[in-house]
Amino acid sequence: xxxxxxxxxxxxxxxxxxxxxxxxxxxxxxxxxxxxxxxxxxxxxxxxxxxxxxxxxxxxxxxxxxxxxxxxxxxxxxxxxxxxxxxxxxxxxxxxxxxxxxxxxxxxxxxxxxxxxxxxxxxxxxxxxxxxxxxxxxxxxxxxxxxxxxxxxxxxxxxxxxxxxxxxxxxxxxxxxxxxxxxxxxxxxxxxxxxxxxxxxxxxxxxxxxxxxxxxxxxxxxxxxxxxxxxxxxxxxxxxxxxxxxxxxxxxxxxxxxxxxxxxxxxxxxxxxxxxxxxxxxxxxxxxxxxxxxxxxxxxxxxxxxxxxxxxxxxxxxxxxxxxxxxxxxxxxxxxxxxxxxxxxxxxxxxxx
Numbered sequence: 001x002x003x004x005x006x007x008x009x010x011x012x013x014x015x016x017x018x019x020x021x022x023x024x025x026x027x028x029x030x031x032x033x034x035x036x037x038x039x040x041x042x043x044x045x046x047x048x049x050x051x052x053x054x055x056x057x058x059x060x061x062x063x064x065x066x067x068x069x070x071x072x073x074x075x076x077x078x079x080x081x082x083x084x085x086x087x088x089x090x091x092x093x094x095x096x097x098x099x100x101x102x103x104x105x106x107x108x109x110x111x112x113x114x115x116x117x118x119x120x121x122x123x124x125x126x127x128x129x130x131x132x133x134x135x136x137x138x139x140x141x142x143x144x145x146x147x148x149x150x151x152x153x154x155x156x157x158x159x160x161x162x163x164x165x166x167x168x169x170x171x172x173x174x175x176x177x178x179x180x181x182x183x184x185x186x187x188x189x190x191x192x193x194x195x196x197x198x199x200x201x202x203x204x205x206x207x208x209x210x211x212x213x214x215x216x217x218x219x220x221x222x223x224x225x226x227x228x229x230x231x232x233x234x235x236x237x238x239x240x241x242x243x244x245x246x247x248x249x250x251x252x253x254x255x256x257x258x259x260x261x262x263x264x265x266x267x268x269x270x271x272x273x274x275x276x277x278x279x280x281x282x283x284x285x286x287x288x289x290x291x292x293x294x295x296x297x298x299x300x301x302x303x304x305x306x307x308x309x310x311x312x313x314x315x316x317x318x319x320x321x322x323x324x325x326x327x328x329x330x331x332x333x334x335x336x337x338x339x340x341x342x343x344x345x346x347x348x349x350x351x352x353x
Contacts, residue, residue: 041140045078045103052108055115056129067130067163071115073147075106077135079167080207082279083234086134088271097271098278102207105141112150119158128186129155129162138168140207149174156181163188165231167208169217175224182226190229191218194264195240196249203283204236215256222257230256233264235309237294237301238287246312254320261322263313265306269299 033049036042057070076090080102087097095104108114118124131137137148152174155162162185164171171178171189181187193211195201201211208214221228230253235241240249253261268276273295281288294301317323 037144042144045105045141047141048104048106049109050106051110052114054118055108055111056118056124067128067133069127069129070133071111071129071131071137071151072134073108073111073137073145073151074135074139074141076101076104078102078105078140078207079136079205081167081205083204083236083266083268083272083276084135085267085269085272087275088269089134091271098275105139107141107145108147109145111147112154115151116154116157119154119160126158126160129160130165131162132165136166136168137164138166138170140168140170142168142170149177152177152181156184159184161186163190165190165192166217167192167205167214169209169213172217172220175221175226178221178226179224187226188229189221189226190231191215191258192231192233193218193249193253194231194233194235195245196252197240197245200236200239204279212252215252218253218256218258222259227259228257229260229262230258231264232261232313234266235263235313236266237305238290239284241309243312246309247316250313250316250322251320254317254322258322261313261317263309265301265309267300268295273299 031051035047035049036045037047055071055073057072059068059070075086075093076095077084077086084101087101090097090101090104093106095101131151137151142148152162156177162181164187166189178187178189191214193214196211198210201208215230218228218230232249232253235246240246250261277288277291280291294305300306314323
């Protein structure tokens with residue numbers, strides 16, 4: 001793998017990687033430890049333990065992201081979601097963007113200490129830090145490497161606002177840490193649940209907890225005073241977008257106590273597109289031509305389709321007593337101060353793991 005060519009820019013989130021700037025010093029030290037573990041949950045997976053030189057990644061202004069800084073302690077993801085946009089980033093390491101992305105996991109073993117050092121720098125201005133925007137920081141590897149407690153601890157020590165997006169139930173392990181962080185800064189938590197269909201889940205998101213278990217996370221966080229939004233993502237055209245499916249999903253999200261629901265339609269960037277279309281050909285070959293037409297213009301579904309899904313979900317959300325998240329804002333879970341005036345916000349197409 002070409003670690004020596006991996007720059008801080010290419011290690012940023014997938015959106016940032018699409019807008020590369022001039023080359024910077026390599027992000028990782030040259031020494032890499034390769035490990036495998038002979039346990040059922042990690043069988044067939046190779047871990048590349050690296051020592052990062054930086055973990056705060058700046059997202060270029062041209063991206064669609066509603067935040068400027070990310071921290072990604074892992075690259076590659078055992079969730080193995082066939083649509084994951086971050087697959088392309090594995091090609092920067094000369095790794096396969098298909099099966100390699102699912103089984104060759106890069107672990108920044110010193111991420112907490114590097115983050116603590118960077119947050120202490122006089123140059124750091126205390127901006128919001130987003131996590132889980134490239135690959136899931138609570139994927140199975142986190143159960144062994146336990147990087148997130150140190151990362152959350154560093155952010156808490158500096159009262160630095162942050163948000164986490166996850167499909168993983170492992171976040172509940174750090175519940176006490178999140179509650180403590182919320183006492184000193186703004187913390188936003190979102191869980192990704194795009195649909196409830198068990199057969200679709202087993203084939204398109206094979207390494208993730210079941211959608212119902214993710215909704216249990218939303219419920220548990222709420223019971224501990226932590227408001228949690230749901231990113232209803234992705235809505236998969238022709239497979240999870242029927243009005244009855246949308247209704248069932250929004251109803252379950254509302255029943256779990258979510259503070260908001262924000263629908264995002266499937267998008268297929270290079271790297272993910274090829275892997276997803278191969279999956280589609282195996283499992284739903286009758287839909288291949290329809291997808292080729294729907295995504296003929298690029299990575300995103302047509303605007304008319306996105307607006308239709310957004311309108312349907314927002315109508316259902318109002319019916320069930322919840323609403324969309326305000327784009328770009330961390331959700332406040334410490335006791336709120338005086339209410340701030342509402343401002344209108346256009347729907348934002350976020351990027352998912």
